Amino acid sequence: xxxxxxxxxxxxxxxxxxxxxxxxxxxxxxxxxxxxxxxxxxxxxxxxxxxxxxxxxxxxxxxxxxxxxxxxxxxxxxxxxxxxxxxxxxxxxxxxxxxxxxxxxxxxxxxxxxxxxxxxxxxxxxxxxxxxxxxxxxxxxxxxxxxxxxxxxxxxxxxxxxxxxxxxxxxxxxxxxxxxxxxxxxxxxxxxxxxxxxxxxxxxxxxxxxxxxxxxxxxxxxxxxxxxxxxxxxxxxxxxxxxxxxxxxxxxxxxxxxxxxxxxxxxxxxxxxxxxxxxxxxxxxxxxxxxxxxxxxxxxxxxxxxxxxxxxxxxxxxxxxxxxxxxxxxxxxxxxxxxxxxxxxxxxxxxxxxxxxxxxxxxxxxxxxxxxxxxxxxxxxxxxxxxxxxxxxxxxxxxxxxxxxxxxxxxxx
Amino acid sequence: xxxxxxxxxxxxxxxxxxxxxxxxxxxxxxxxxxxxxxxxxxxxxxxxxxxxxxxxxxxxxxxxxxxxxxxxxxxxxxxxxxxxxxxxxxxxxxxxxxxxxxxxxxxxxxxxxxxxxxxxxxxxxxxxxxxxxxxxxxxxxxxxxxxxxxxxxxxxxxxxxxxxxxxxxxxxxxxxxxxxxxxxxxxxxxxxxxxxxxxxxxxxxxxxxxxxxxxxxxxxxxxxxxxxxxxxxxxxxxxxxxxxxxxxxxxxxxxxxxxxxxxxxxxxxxxxxxxxxxxxxxxxxxxxxxxxxxxxxxxxxxxxxxxxxxxxxxxxxxxxxxxxxxxxxxxx
Numbered sequence: 001x002x003x004x005x006x007x008x009x010x011x012x013x014x015x016x017x018x019x020x021x022x023x024x025x026x027x028x029x030x031x032x033x034x035x036x037x038x039x040x041x042x043x044x045x046x047x048x049x050x051x052x053x054x055x056x057x058x059x060x061x062x063x064x065x066x067x068x069x070x071x072x073x074x075x076x077x078x079x080x081x082x083x084x085x086x087x088x089x090x091x092x093x094x095x096x097x098x099x100x101x102x103x104x105x106x107x108x109x110x111x112x113x114x115x116x117x118x119x120x121x122x123x124x125x126x127x128x129x130x131x132x133x134x135x136x137x138x139x140x141x142x143x144x145x146x147x148x149x150x151x152x153x154x155x156x157x158x159x160x161x162x163x164x165x166x167x168x169x170x171x172x173x174x175x176x177x178x179x180x181x182x183x184x185x186x187x188x189x190x191x192x193x194x195x196x197x198x199x200x201x202x203x204x205x206x207x208x209x210x211x212x213x214x215x216x217x218x219x220x221x222x223x224x225x226x227x228x229x230x231x232x233x234x235x236x237x238x239x240x241x242x243x244x245x246x247x248x249x250x251x252x253x254x255x256x257x258x259x260x261x262x263x264x265x266x267x268x269x270x271x272x273x274x275x276x277x278x279x280x281x282x283x284x285x286x287x288x289x290x291x292x293x294x295x296x297x298x299x300x301x302x303x304x305x306x307x308x309x310x311x312x313x314x315x316x317x318x319x320x321x322x323x324x325x326x327x328x329x330x331x332x333x334x335x336x337x338x339x340x341x342x343x344x345x346x347x348x349x350x351x352x353x354x355x356x357x358x359x360x361x362x363x364x365x366x367x368x369x370x371x372x373x374x375x376x377x378x379x380x381x382x383x384x385x386x387x388x389x390x391x392x393x394x395x396x397x398x399x400x401x402x403x404x405x406x407x408x409x410x411x412x413x
Numbered sequence: 414x415x416x417x418x419x420x421x422x423x424x425x426x427x428x429x430x431x432x433x434x435x436x437x438x439x440x441x442x443x444x445x446x447x448x449x450x451x452x453x454x455x456x457x458x459x460x461x462x463x464x465x466x467x468x469x470x471x472x473x474x475x476x477x478x479x480x481x482x483x484x485x486x487x488x489x490x491x492x493x494x495x496x497x498x499x500x501x502x503x504x505x506x507x508x509x510x511x512x513x514x515x516x517x518x519x520x521x522x523x524x525x526x527x528x529x530x531x532x533x534x535x536x537x538x539x540x541x542x543x544x545x546x547x548x549x550x551x552x553x554x555x556x557x558x559x560x561x562x563x564x565x566x567x568x569x570x571x572x573x574x575x576x577x578x579x580x581x582x583x584x585x586x587x588x589x590x591x592x593x594x595x596x597x598x599x600x601x602x603x604x605x606x607x608x609x610x611x612x613x614x615x616x617x618x619x620x621x622x623x624x625x626x627x628x629x630x631x632x633x634x635x636x637x638x639x640x641x642x643x644x645x646x647x648x649x650x651x652x653x654x655x656x657x658x659x660x661x662x663x664x665x666x667x668x669x670x671x672x673x674x675x676x677x678x679x680x681x682x683x684x685x686x687x688x689x690x691x692x693x694x695x696x697x698x699x700x701x702x703x704x705x706x707x708x709x710x711x712x713x714x715x716x717x718x719x720x721x722x723x724x725x726x727x728x729x730x731x732x733x734x735x736x737x738x739x740x741x742x743x744x745x
Contacts, residue, residue, distance in 0.1 A: 031548075123712030
């Protein structure tokens with residue numbers, strides 16, 4: 001028998017099935033994936049570097065723009081890190097409002113992902129249904145903050161917008177709407193035989209692998225690991241509201257660790273978020289919403305602060321960890337480190353790819369709900385000369401100056 | 414003799430143009446209905462026409478690794494083969510243009526040729542993604558040809574055994590005498606099985622909905638057509654549209670030959686005039702169900718799942734139809 005030939009096929013960096021640019025080089029044998037190599041490096045933005053020229057309040061708006069979908073999670077994680085460094089107490093009401101917006105964001109992120117998963121397998125009707133359902137939560141966020149994305153709700157020491165009775169009404173309406181309408185999406189997507197055939201036993205990540213490779217959020221919960229920051233290290237309103245991690249074995253009695261399980265986890269988490277929201281709205285305490293409403297005074301407090309702070313929260317895609325360094329008498333943030341959940345989850349990709357089919361490739365990439373621009377860190381390597389070498393910061397600076405000189409010469413300056 | 418030939422050529426060309434317009438218009442209807450079913454507004458009805466007109470005015474880009482002869486030849490052969498099918502299909506009460514020169518087997522061959530030409534074009538483009546698409550096209554074709562062949566041969570055997578007037582492999586036989594009118598109870602059930610089987614072949618033949626596998630834009634970026642642009646892409650689009658109309662026309666001729674003209678007591682030229690649009694209404698309805706409805710209701714299968722579906726499930730259904738019809742013939 002002749003040997004079967006494998007050939008390389010790229011999925012990405014620009015691909016219809018992917019939301020963001022990343023390349024998966026697949027070793028294909030017919031339709032079978034023998035091996036996969038993930039090559040990021042298409043969209044590094046240098047956000048952390050940009051923060052060093054801004055004060056903590058200005059960085060909040062930068063943090064929000066790390067990601068469009070979990071923008072509030074990034075902002076909260078950053079703000080928590082700053083509060084930790086400067087030892088600022090946040091009023092209880094503000095904590096509740098933060099948790100409320102985090103849950104709203106989780107609902108919109110999960111519905112969006114579920115729709116995109118349906119789109120990836122060609123089930124456009126479920127995708128459109130999902131997008132239509134998502135509108136309601138976007139409307140609520142708009143009613144609260146005036147924005148549909150990048151809500152700008154939080155600030156250091158509290159929140160900027162209070163929840164008015166009108167907003168409470170829209171949130172309660174939304175909960176009622178989803179309790180009635182979400183079932184149609186749920187039925188259409190979960191019970192559809194074609195969806196089941198496409199998602200079951202695809203991109204399997206076993207419980208052991210999920211633990212070993214440090215998967216986070218719905219990816220780890222889909223593999224049956226009870227991991228949820230809201231449960232293991234409660235913060236804000238979650239200290240009062242008990243949140244149990246959503247794992248497939250509690251609902252179906254078994255764990256496959258496949259894309260279908262991740263789908264189930266996200267769908268059930270939407271329902272769980274509705275319950276949490278209801279409890280938050282019921283228990284919303286009275287009081288102030290910010291530690292210091294005047295920005296100048298707040299900046300003075302922050303300027304005096306010195307130290308390192310951490311903030312870790314459960315974003316829709318998993319743990320979102322921010323660390324920040326502040327120095328006394330320095331207005332700007334000294335350093336800022338963002339660890340988005342995709343950074344940990346992406347490690348599991350090659351495992352998930354093994355022994356699947358080409359048709360599953362975009363679905364597997366999407367199954368961890370990747371946010372590539374949140375994840376990208378830069379390493380420049382020069383492979384053209386045959387000997388691999390890593391380009392350092394000094395090299396980059398030298399190359400940059402050479403290029404500028406060359407451009408100047410060309411322009412006759 | 415020569416005059417007859419010229420008349421045939423003129424009729425053929427006129428019919429081809431008309432059918433191309435119908436087939437492309439159907440895509441507009443399909444997209445609109447698909448959108449309405451998803452509670453969207455959707456594109457205007459004439460959008461596919463605009464698309465094709467735009468593409469016809471664009472440059473053909475040939476990839477560096479392509480084999481130009483096959484790369485350019487594929488779309489032309491695919492389109493012409495699907496067009497030729499209509500030369501052998503009776504339109505309502507009108508006889509086929511190439512009357513007596515071909516039969517059902519030829520139609521099946523032409524439909525396959527169209528698929529093969531698309532696949533050859535994909536292979537010839539030299540892109541690994543188009544290559545995967547072309548492989549999928551071939552596998553899908555091999556899968557749905559089995560139930561299609563069973564349906565057609567069962568009907569031919571049935572027509573032959575029951576002595577239906579005309580040649581058993583000629584479509585005119587089925588148009589003149591409806592198969593539903595000559596079967597018994599077992600045969601009726603058998604015909605339903607065959608009808609459902611051939612309906613499931615429509616998505617495969619058109620490459621839409623759950624059989625959108627060779628193109629699969631979210632997986633392999635439109636697969637076979639990924640390297641095509643300009644005129645070639647326009648031809649491919651027309652070819653795909655014609656293929657959808659052709660398989661639906663085949664289903665209509667085999668299973669719904671009912672004449673509206675005859676029902677309201679017309680004959681001759683008025684009957685032919687009434688039956689021609691009536692035939693197209695039926696084709697549209699079959700296509701709406703076979704293409705639009707199915708592609709709204711389902712996602713895309715994987716290639717081995719599609720193959721399994723056609724060989725096991727649809728194959729079993731068509732075999733059941735075959736057995737029921739055999740029982741019916743024995744009881745007669």
